[in-house]
Amino acid sequence: MVSTVERWAQASAVDVRRAARAGELTASTAGMAGGFVQVNLVILPARDAADFLRFCQGNPKPCPLLAVSEPGERGLPRLGADLDIATDVPRYRVFRHGQAVADPTDIVELWQDDLVTFALGCSFTFDHVLSQADIALRHVEQGCNVSMYDTSLPLARSGPFGGNMVVSMRPLNAADAIRAIQISTRFPLVHGAPVHLGDPDRIGIRDIAAPEYGEPVAIRDGELPVFWACGVTPQRALVDAGLPLAMTHSPGHMLVTDLREHEIAVC
Amino acid sequence: MVSTVERWAQASAVDVRRAARAGELTASTAGMAGGFVQVNLVILPARDAADFLRFCQGNPKPCPLLAVSEPGERGLPRLGADLDIATDVPRYRVFRHGQAVADPTDIVELWQDDLVTFALGCSFTFDHVLSQADIALRHVEQGCNVSMYDTSLPLARSGPFGGNMVVSMRPLNAADAIRAIQISTRFPLVHGAPVHLGDPDRIGIRDIAAPEYGEPVAIRDGELPVFWACGVTPQRALVDAGLPLAMTHSPGHMLVTDLREHEIAVC
Incomplete structure (x- = not known):
């Protein structure tokens, strides 16, 4: 019999995202969808996004950028065709003025037309x-x-x-x-x-x-x-900046993308 | 005025080989023909060459093989079109039974129809x-x-x-x-x-x-x-083997090839 851990390890990225979207998966994605690239998310209002983009660009080793959305866009087409930023992560974290205030399982209610999403490489x-x-x-x-x-x-x-x-x-x-x-x-x-x-x-x-x-x-x-x-x-830089609103994945609860690990190897 | 050192640094591989061949260059090739790949030479009778080839193949980090000649062949076409193994090194070393017995500036007189030449990467x-x-x-x-x-x-x-x-x-x-x-x-x-x-x-x-x-x-x-x-x-393995005859470059006096350094990069 295949254990739950093995079943999730062998799942596809789409399986994981759909389970998270349906509210069936609220656990850490560690070990899930083996071989698919998982990413950290940072979601900021457009007014702070330009500074954060420059910050990532200037510090590529700690902040490697895989994708940046258009303001208000809930998809990240380079990371997966059927992908909804506001629902496909098992658990999010909401910060107000640098304080974690909630760990919801979706951010549909919090979504704004000016939010920009950053997907960063994950350990x-x-x-x-x-x-x-x-x-x-x-x-x-x-x-x-x-x-x-x-x-x-x-x-x-x-x-x-x-x-x-x-x-x-x-x-x-x-x-x-x-x-x-x-x-x-x-x-x-x-x-x-x-x-x-x-x-x-x-x-x-x-x-x-x-x-x-x-x-x-x-x-x-x-x-x-x-x-x-x-x-x-x-994450530290984000907290220290004390922005009125910022959202991320909850630690360990990543966005699983359709990218395979070998696709992000440079040689 | 351009110094001798600079002149040799800017020389081509062919320039260095022709000067060695003419007997005008008998010095170390350190710093000469910048950007061209220099190689160690090992020259052995065919009876020992198969063992040495397997030795290099089995120990690629200390013995990286760039080229091996046919028995008796004085050229190494992969390393240079106009290249004579017996004359184009500024100084050679001749070993008999594991002892260095001579450091001649060519090995034309010592050449035999069964000699196999190995070109190995050089520091x-x-x-x-x-x-x-x-x-x-x-x-x-x-x-x-x-x-x-x-x-x-x-x-x-x-x-x-x-x-x-x-x-x-x-x-x-x-x-x-x-x-x-x-x-x-x-x-x-x-x-x-x-x-x-x-x-x-x-x-x-x-x-x-x-x-x-x-x-x-x-x-x-x-x-x-x-x-x-x-x-x-x-070089140590060669001396320790105590073969009746072996020839190499004299330390520091390398064969300069037409290969550019970037040509031997794997990525």
Whole structure:
């Protein structure tokens, strides 16, 4: 008998989006629709969208842009033909003045004609690509969230959006670190190559054993910490900007697109 | 006025080969014919050539094969139209029973109808590619030879050819290490991606401050030692095999080919 987890792993992107749209799926999309690209969503009124677009463009490693909608448009045709931004994510998060105020399962009632949607690369896809190459990921082994850290790496500022980069860390032995650099280089739309490896002090990490986000993982003898730009970076920038209204996916509850992972590889 | 060094740097591969052929050039080819691929040569009687070919095939990182001649053939048409293996290298080295016995400027008198020539990727080209990408190389800054080490990394044995890999080491900060991995991955024919980075113990290096070949270089605060498979590997294997006759280029005195560096990039 096929378990629910396996059934969702083998589902298509369209299956996942339709289940979310029907209200049947409100769970995290981790491990669902294997091989399909999942994305972070940021939805902003047009008045803030130009600044955020420039912010992403200036910081492509933490904020890799896969698609931007026209104002008011509820589709993202490059990411899927049958796709409704306001219903197809299992759970959303609504921010007012930088505060999370609700986690609804759709945003139909909140929709406005001036909303612009940004789809950004997501680490679920990144981790899946590494796992497919037999690179063991400690946070997957430990069954916990990846370790993420504030750094001293400054972002290119744009309007109200700025601050420092947040990075995720995966401990790897040297051979896997080299291989992971090669593989992630092929995927600039899910954060691309690492921004650092080795000594955490060099990028202003306070305490490698105490990540600011996610959970700590063991770094074993012979392993190097390898640091990638992280999708928490735009989330932090968004919260810090304190906009009157902003909406995103709820953490872990992604938009699943019709793009296959190999389609976003640059070589 | 253009210096001799600059003149040779701007020379074509054909210019360098013709000067070597005429006996006018007997110096190291380091820095000559910028952008043209230089290669190591190994020349063996046919009876040993099949084993050596399998050895290279089984150990592509230290022994990347660009071309192999037919027995007795003095040309390597894939590497240059007007090319004579027996005259176009500034200086050769002749080995008998594993001992270097002569460093002649041509091997016309020693030529035999059964000799097979192997052209292997060379670190001059590798270092040039990294330098073109603005990656500062410590051994170039220090004006010395690169540091090279015996390791415990075993080679695939073939007939009399075996032993452990020799690696070269370049100290780089994390950002340059990541970039150097990306760039060298594009060039498998000049040793490709590193085989290790970080802790030298992990690959059996005895003392990072005392390289077995070349000269020691400073590893500065915030830098990682990055290790690449090295062309000294086949030279060691050749000497250790103790063949009755083997010929190579003299160290630093390479065959300059008509191939441009970008032609051997895989992406």
